[in-house]
Amino acid sequence: MTTPTTTLNEPAGPETSSDTAAPGRWQHVGPTTRTFLAVLWRDVFTTARRPASFLVQVIVQPLLLFFVFGKVLGEAGYTHGDFGATLLPGVMAFNALLVSLQNTAMPLIMDFSWSGEIEDRLLAPLPGPLVAVAKLVFGTLCGLFAGLVMAPLGFLVLGTTGWPLTAWPGVLLILLLGSATGAGIGLTLGTVVSPERISVTFSLVLAPLTFTGSVQYPWSSLGHLKWFQVVSAINPLTYVSEGLRAATLPNLRCIPLWTDTLVLLLALALAAAVGIKGFMSRALGRR
């Protein structure tokens, strides 16, 4: 057989292996941070090396929404005026939340049910909840990208005017919170749903989430349909849509930015807590 060389000859002792930072680029960060970044990098790396499928997932559906709601209905005379400006923040919100949710939930459902791919990361020297947090961060990054890419796309397809620079801090804040909340919901779904129930769960969750999220109209316009307005108020997507409208359309009547921020912070905290708890029970419950 091959003669083993020195690197493999000596198993690392508990003293040497415990917390000694390996030399290199990440020398200045602690071992936990380094492992956390490595676990996060795995998701970024595997998504970035197959960009086509991710881009299709991010772009096709909102592009069609823009086209049908913004262009076709407008040309046919069903919508008028600045509907495009109202639609853009809604679609941005919808895309950010949905993409973050799907990119967190889908891989986890596969991982926990049959592939077991995540086990190597669960065996990394990192507290288990941080593996879940890495999933949340990755989902949030996907959502942020999916939301932000809507802005130029919307300006192009809908022909709306660009937003002033002052609107962007609010847009980024809401997109960040919306994406993180989506990732939190995704984490929860990912640890609860079994693969044979994917389609029914997604029909039960995604469609209502999409159509009660004030995506295509401002929430305030539902005043004449009170029950639907109440239902919409339970959906966190409403606060992402409304928050983005509040940041970009100062003259429109919408839920104020601070309310949206507060509700999203609460939704995020709840979804992340439930998701991480579910993640840990799956991570520690199975063989």
Added chain:
Amino acid sequence: MTDAVTVSELVKRYHPHAPAAVDGLSFTVERGEVFGLLGPNGAGKSTTVSVLTTRMLPTSGRCLLFGTDVVAQPARARRLLAVVPQRQNLDRSLDVRQNLLFHARYHGIARDERTARAAELLDLMGLTDQAGRRVERLSGGQAQRVVIARALMHAPQVLFLDEPSTGLDPQSRLFLHARIRDLRDRGVTVVLTTHDMEEAATLSDRVGIVDHGRLLALDTPSALTEALPGGTTITAQVRCAEGTAADKIVTALTELPGACAVEHDPAPGGTGPGADPAQSFRVRTDTDPSALLPEVLRTLLDQGAEPVGLSMVRPSLQDVFISLTGRELR
């Protein structure tokens, strides 16, 4: 010096009212030892490994790896251990080499070192040609070699192999066994679960037999088989000259020190003319058969019988296993 693995009074119940999958298991594994955990399906072997590898919380009891409590300090324990699971769980989004490199990255191994180790382990496992392949294109044996290479990337001190030979062809099995011996030679502690008797007997320094979550026996494979009542059977096939009395030979053999029981099998086809003259004598002994064997030969020669075949059957680990766990199907 601390032991590599210490399990004390480990209990795992999946449901509060269900019988315990692991029911008060205690054992230690010494440093550098190959320890086999042998038991029928559902005996609690994999559950024990899951708890030891921080993938499952125990209901009660304590598990230490080199003094590190796997429940209290799981992240620290994970630096010391590596797992080759029953079902391969390679990252399908990565190729073979990337699987190794990312594992090392998770363990904080610097770039140069992880590249060098990956090249070395790919070579050791005969995978250099597969380094750039997607893992779903690998055969079962190749995938398992990748899993082992990945496990060794962070130079673990204790390697857990859960049913490592399941589904492997004979070549892969032999290769796996050779690698396990290499690891032991390098001072890596190996804990393997198996229901393959031969594997447990040939690889393990010590074997723990578990069933229904309890430890039934724990010793070296040879000590376990020697302790089995019934002992070794020496079978001698002989040709006898006309008129030799078989019962005289039986009496002579019975008088040998250490012989417990002697049986005589007459030649097949009767004793008439033209029949096969070979007949056999079976001597059972509970003591060391190597002392008895020459005595049996001498006695046969003295009695005018010509030995033509000689065999010695020691009880196998399988006999020990069956005597401890019973024959009923699981």
